Amino acid sequence: MLRYKMVGRASRRCVVTGWDGQVPTCEAVKCPDLKATQNGITPTADGEFWETGMVAEYRCNADYSLIGSRLLECKANGHWNHKPPTCKIVRCTRPATPENAVIQAGFLFTYKLHGEVTYRCKEGYVMIGPRTIRCTANNDFVPSPPTCRSRADVILTTKGPDPGLGTDPTHTPGSQAGRNVGQWYGLLIILVYSHDEL
Structure with missing residues (x-):
């Protein structure tokens, strides 16, 4: 108009x-x-x-x-x-594949603007970071490729005290010790299982 x-x-x-x-x-x-x-x-x-x-x-x-x-x-x-x-002209070269990871989608040698690479971790590993990265106008990928850490390492890093401890009036030092033993026993099973997978 x-x-x-x-x-x-x-x-x-x-x-x-x-x-x-x-x-x-x-x-x-x-x-x-x-x-x-x-x-x-x-x-x-x-x-x-x-x-x-x-x-x-x-x-x-x-x-x-x-x-x-x-x-x-x-x-x-x-x-x-x-x-x-x-x-x-935008050309991103394929970034190095992270250790213990494989490219799930976008397996090319060069990528144009907005081209994507998607990763997955091998069995027994946990992904830290975004799964998909994209080619930008600066001829590089954003964000950086993720990392793949063993499941046992992630459990050891993230394992912490039960947030509910100390809030239960029926909770006693004896039950506290029993729960701690049970947590460590379960963790030992996970560690042995992960080691056998490798």
Whole structure:
């Protein structure tokens, strides 16, 4: 929809010599022409200029990735809602596979923008960190690949006192000792089981 803005004063006064000032004019609100984009296609307006509400769509040439917003809208204030994007070659090399992990999806040698690598840990190991990482415009993956730690190590690290201890009025030193023995006995079974798996 074409919008107009007033140029000049919105009111005039009657003075001795007549009306002061000049008659204002109404000009169409338009956004500036878009600068040419290297390695891509710069959109052009359908009419004489970019009117309010018009949307410009950018495209990049083959092998180039679009960095920024693909769609730009001409707002009522005569400005674009985003800066024009750029077209850049993005190539991320496959990161080293973490120890005790394998690539579950995205097994390539090079990746384009937003390309993903998904990992899983081998049997008996627990993943620490995000499972999936993505290729960014800086030609590297974010976040860093996860690590895979043995299940026994994770249990030893995270094992702590029962948060319920000390809150039960029927709890006695004898039951405390019995519970501790039971926890260590169960932990010993897990450690032996994990060792046999290896």
